[in-house]
Amino acid sequence: xxxxxxxxxxLKKYYRVHQKDPGLIGSINSFLNRKYKDVKAVDxxxxxxxxxxxxxxxxxxxxxxxxxxxxxxxxxxxxxxxTQVLGLEPFKRQKQFQINISLIMGQKNxxxxxxxxxxxxxxxxxxxxxxxxxxxxxxxxxxxxxEVGDILATPVRKLSLGQRMKCELIAALLHSPxxxxxxxxxxxxxxxxQQNMRDFLKEYNRQFQATIILTSHYMGDVEKLCKRxxxxxEGKIIYDGSLEKIINKYAPYKMIKVDFKENIDLKKIEExxxxxxxxxxxxxxxxxxxxxxxxxxxxxxxxxxxxxxxxDPAIEEIIRQxxxx
Amino acid sequence: xxxxxxxxxxxxxxxLIYRVNFVIWRLRTIMQLLxxxxxxxxxxxxxxxxFGYTASSILTYILAASLIRTIVLSSRASDLIDSINTGSIVxxxxxxxxxxxxxxxxxxxxxxFNIGFFIVxxxxxxxxxxxPVIIQTDIAILIPFFLSIAGGLIIYFCINFIIGLTAFWxxxxxxxxxxxxxxxxxLGGGLFPLDILPKNLFSALMLTPFPYLIYFPxxxxxxxxxxxxxxxxxxxxxxxxxxxxxxxxxxxxxxxxHFSAVGN
Numbered sequence: 001x002x003x004x005x006x007x008x009x010x011l012k013k014y015y016r017v018h019q020k021d022p023g024l025i026g027s028i029n030s031f032l033n034r035k036y037k038d039v040k041a042v043d044x045x046x047x048x049x050x051x052x053x054x055x056x057x058x059x060x061x062x063x064x065x066x067x068x069x070x071x072x073x074x075x076x077x078x079x080x081x082x083t084q085v086l087g088l089e090p091f092k093r094q095k096q097f098q099i100n101i102s103l104i105m106g107q108k109n110x111x112x113x114x115x116x117x118x119x120x121x122x123x124x125x126x127x128x129x130x131x132x133x134x135x136x137x138x139x140x141x142x143x144x145x146x147e148v149g150d151i152l153a154t155p156v157r158k159l160s161l162g163q164r165m166k167c168e169l170i171a172a173l174l175h176s177p178x179x180x181x182x183x184x185x186x187x188x189x190x191x192x193x194q195q196n197m198r199d200f201l202k203e204y205n206r207q208f209q210a211t212i213i214l215t216s217h218y219m220g221d222v223e224k225l226c227k228r229x230x231x232x233x234e235g236k237i238i239y240d241g242s243l244e245k246i247i248n249k250y251a252p253y254k255m256i257k258v259d260f261k262e263n264i265d266l267k268k269i270e271e272x273x274x275x276x277x278x279x280x281x282x283x284x285x286x287x288x289x290x291x292x293x294x295x296x297x298x299x300x301x302x303x304x305x306x307x308x309x310x311x312d313p314a315i316e317e318i319i320r321q322x323x324x325x
Numbered sequence: 326x327x328x329x330x331x332x333x334x335x336x337x338x339x340x341l342i343y344r345v346n347f348v349i350w351r352l353r354t355i356m357q358l359l360x361x362x363x364x365x366x367x368x369x370x371x372x373x374x375x376f377g378y379t380a381s382s383i384l385t386y387i388l389a390a391s392l393i394r395t396i397v398l399s400s401r402a403s404d405l406i407d408s409i410n411t412g413s414i415v416x417x418x419x420x421x422x423x424x425x426x427x428x429x430x431x432x433x434x435x436x437x438f439n440i441g442f443f444i445v446x447x448x449x450x451x452x453x454x455x456x457p458v459i460i461q462t463d464i465a466i467l468i469p470f471f472l473s474i475a476g477g478l479i480i481y482f483c484i485n486f487i488i489g490l491t492a493f494w495x496x497x498x499x500x501x502x503x504x505x506x507x508x509x510x511x512l513g514g515g516l517f518p519l520d521i522l523p524k525n526l527f528s529a530l531m532l533t534p535f536p537y538l539i540y541f542p543x544x545x546x547x548x549x550x551x552x553x554x555x556x557x558x559x560x561x562x563x564x565x566x567x568x569x570x571x572x573x574x575x576x577x578x579x580x581x582x583h584f585s586a587v588g589n
Contacts, residue, residue, distance in 0.1 A: 077582040098420060114339055115338055119338060123332065126330070128420070128421065
């Protein structure tokens with residue numbers, strides 16, 4: 001029996017943004033007679049999230065992902081609809097709500113810039129009223145998982161972005177939140193740091209049965225972490241379901257990548273599928289899923305193949321297709 | 326309660342990092358004090374009494390005013406504006422932390438830090454310059470004196486906080502804050518005792534919150550204020566405190582609703 005942790009019905013959030021024509025004249029006009037435009041950042045979305053789910057919100061810039069997270073974490077006052085997190089209304093910002101959630105934004109930091117991370121942790125310990133022993137254990141466990149034990153006494157401004165993000169994570173997780181909102185948690189990180197972050201989130205989700213929503217531009221994050229994705233565009237949900245299903249629906253094919261032992265004439269291999277990339281002895285083509293084994297076998301028997309790989313299409317490609325429709 | 330104590334501590338730790346900044350700030354405060362002090366000093370070189378004040382009473386006023394200023398005026402509304410403009414305000418909106426109490430604590434930490442230094446500085450000045458200051462020992466004066474400082478402190482905090490909150494709607498609350506600080510210095514009585522102004526202007530001014538920031542407590546310290554004047558003053562302080570606190574809460578809640586947490 002699963003528990004609904006987050007329930008959103010017909011959520012709306014509009015912003016008024018002032019408009020200005022370019023140039024000085026535009027500025028003067030705007031100063032004298034300011035024009036506003038209503039932006040529908042989130043326009044009537046509904047979804048439910050069960051305990052322990054790890055969900056990815058994807059969509060282009062300005063789609064409404066971050067706004068949704070901000071409403072869910074109680075920062076923004078919604079213009080309409082019903083929002084409940086852990087049975088509470090976020091905007092009321094009750095203590096019971098606040099001690100059970102956390103929000104991490106890749107572009108904002110809560111750590112005190114001039115002081116070592118440990119000082120910020122101690123402040124959070126007091127704010128969230130965490131017991132001494134629990135605090136010690138959590139710090140120890142998290143810093144071991146993230147491998148940051150040796151930098152906790154260095155002022156934050158001297159840390160690298162990756163180290164800082166790890167410490168941000170610790171600061172945000174000290175009070176063992178049941179619900180975690182992550183906005184672009186891997187932004188700006190290098191490949192290794194991204195990978196560490198993903199591994200950590202996956203482990204955290206598994207160990208603590210924490211419910212996690214994350215938004216990301218990096219499809220890799222979503223692909224590695226989330227079974228379920230919510231795709232948002234222009235304030236509306238255009239897909240909510242398993243990642244696998246959407247791949248099957250929009251990409252009922254796989255990519256076969258072949259390195260031949262010698263250069264090959266494109267015409268000879270046309271029958272295998274549409275070649276998407278071709279350079280002498282290297283060819284990549286799309287093959288329908290149900291024909292994969294048949295065509296691979298044929299390829300291997302008819303040509304001298306040095307190497308062959310079969311891959312799912314890049315998820316970026318699929319998302320692009322969806323948005324183009 | 327310990328969470329606010331920790332905020333207090335972390336604020337001090339932060340001060341201790343920016344040493345040069347702090348020294349410059351203290352220098353500014355001392356310069357300001359010396360400037361006003363010597364202007365009045367030179368006025369009294371040729372006269373015994375000006376506007377009904379003697380040299381020793383005006384110099385006492387100036388020194389008392391500088392002490393009061395240190396307690397009342399230092400404020401961190403600029404932090405509030407900053408945090409709204411940059412969006413870092415979300416860091417404490419998301420936590421179980423009283424919004425106003427957080428800033429109040431930061432303010433108190435700021436004040437205590439500065440008061441400590443001020444006491445050392447002013448003691449040195451008194452030792453070196455040996456001004457003819459009046460040392461008030463009458464407990465019946467000192468109690469209302471400290472009470473009025475507390476009142477002024479609350480009024481100033483509220484006014485600053487309200488200005489800070491306007492950052493939810495406009496992008497340039499800095500200008501308003503600056504204008505206000507000039508207002509408070511002059512109308513508050515930081516430069517001269519306000520009762521040297523024309524009578525009508527002075528009476529009108531006494532209905533605004535400004536004179537209660539510096540002038541009223543400094544005047545109390547000098548003594549000689551009668552009971553009805555004193556009572557009037559405290560009634561006006563009480564009314565302003567009520568009005569401002571109410572206003573501050575209304576604006577805070579409206580600000581939260583309007584808050585758009587822009588820029589990611």
